Amino acid sequence: MKKIYIESLGCAKNQVDSEILLTYADDEGFVRTERPSEADVIVVNTCGFIEDAKKESIDTFFQFRSSYPEKKIVLAGCLAQRYASELELEEADAIFGNHDLSAFPEVLRRLEEKDAEQIVLSPEYPDPDSERDARKYNLSMPRSAFLKISEGCNHCCNYCAIPIIRGPLRSRPFDAVVEEARRLISSGIYEINIIAQDLGAYGTDWGKGERFCELLKTLSVLEGDFVLRMLYIHPDTFPLELIDIVRNSNGKILPYFDIPFQHADHKVLVGMKRTGDRRTYVGLVRRIREALPDAVIRSTLMLGFPGEGREEFEELLRFVEEAQLDWMGSFLYSREEDTPAWSMRNQREHNRAHKVAALWQKELEEIQSRITAERLERFVGKKYRALVEENIAGEDLSIARIYSQAPEVDGATVIMGSDMMPGDVVEVGIRKVRGVDLEAVKIRKIERE
Numbered sequence: 001m002k003k004i005y006i007e008s009l010g011c012a013k014n015q016v017d018s019e020i021l022l023t024y025a026d027d028e029g030f031v032r033t034e035r036p037s038e039a040d041v042i043v044v045n046t047c048g049f050i051e052d053a054k055k056e057s058i059d060t061f062f063q064f065r066s067s068y069p070e071k072k073i074v075l076a077g078c079l080a081q082r083y084a085s086e087l088e089l090e091e092a093d094a095i096f097g098n099h100d101l102s103a104f105p106e107v108l109r110r111l112e113e114k115d116a117e118q119i120v121l122s123p124e125y126p127d128p129d130s131e132r133d134a135r136k137y138n139l140s141m142p143r144s145a146f147l148k149i150s151e152g153c154n155h156c157c158n159y160c161a162i163p164i165i166r167g168p169l170r171s172r173p174f175d176a177v178v179e180e181a182r183r184l185i186s187s188g189i190y191e192i193n194i195i196a197q198d199l200g201a202y203g204t205d206w207g208k209g210e211r212f213c214e215l216l217k218t219l220s221v222l223e224g225d226f227v228l229r230m231l232y233i234h235p236d237t238f239p240l241e242l243i244d245i246v247r248n249s250n251g252k253i254l255p256y257f258d259i260p261f262q263h264a265d266h267k268v269l270v271g272m273k274r275t276g277d278r279r280t281y282v283g284l285v286r287r288i289r290e291a292l293p294d295a296v297i298r299s300t301l302m303l304g305f306p307g308e309g310r311e312e313f314e315e316l317l318r319f320v321e322e323a324q325l326d327w328m329g330s331f332l333y334s335r336e337e338d339t340p341a342w343s344m345r346n347q348r349e350h351n352r353a354h355k356v357a358a359l360w361q362k363e364l365e366e367i368q369s370r371i372t373a374e375r376l377e378r379f380v381g382k383k384y385r386a387l388v389e390e391n392i393a394g395e396d397l398s399i400a401r402i403y404s405q406a407p408e409v410d411g412a413t414v415i416m417g418s419d420m421m422p423g424d425v426v427e428v429g430i431r432k433v434r435g436v437d438l439e440a441v442k443i444r445k446i447e448r449e
Contacts, residue, residue, distance in 0.1 A: 010047025
């Protein structure tokens, strides 16, 4: 039997693409293996968002090339899409973009040809109505899955390469999204993580305003035992109706808000082609928490963007102290060619600013670590549902997540006890905070409805 291995890098949207690629490979007679040594074809599904991600993608490719010189290796994903015509990578048997994934079987068939030359293929997006959404594979933890509702982005922030890589916003058909959610629920998925470049922009490319609120209400009343988590909503176009929708969902929509503020100084945000400021963003956080006291808010913040000096950084620190974010990730601005921000300063100036920003990042993360630890204390002594992800070998404990912990990016809940299996939903009592994690005891298993 022919076997295929996929190394999926980058974001959850890339993971969904990997699952679709595996499904197409299955149609061609390939079986997925988790061991690259067994594979006939290795696919590196790359990220090309920032410099560090590009470097990780290339390094990963060459690690596979060095370890398995006899195997067919495909460089796929965002990096392949962005630089398909520019990459001089003779070591790759194929370079495959990520717009039209239905072309992947052609890549696999051509790889099987004797003495096949390097394949470079990056066709444009097909009609949304013809895109495949039925996935035979799920690369997430048991009973958790990502549901991608759109592709691309129309915000076109000055620093961001996503519109270059993924193109403009392309919302998936409403009925197709709902039907995919039904399939996930019927297959036993408990946690559906809804993803896009900006959830709040869903449907705006149809010329009739956003449709995300309508979609969310439709998904929340589907039959079955499941919960919905929203990941990534642009703060400048945050639909305030969402707050009431979550409050009135009877627990189906988790009160978890992933809002990438990026910064809080108005001048820096204007340079990014964003419109907010510290007071506006703090006001949004408080409005959410006033309506939803149990709300969890995650954000990402960028340091080192052109125009950020110590004064602007201090404004960001004030925001962090006032907003009291539950979770925060930070990254350093990456100077990306073909973006408007590229010409805002030269490489020497960028390198100098990057060093300063790296010091500021440590200062910011120390403050946020304290805030996160304090925010976690409110869970102690309370009961929650938790989704078990894995058991620890040789220990009577398991790793799980409660509603406040999104997959892969937040802390975890360590449950003391036995008789738990990955995919179980259990009621737990939180005993204490352990760093960024919670420690809990199992109370009971919640049987599937």
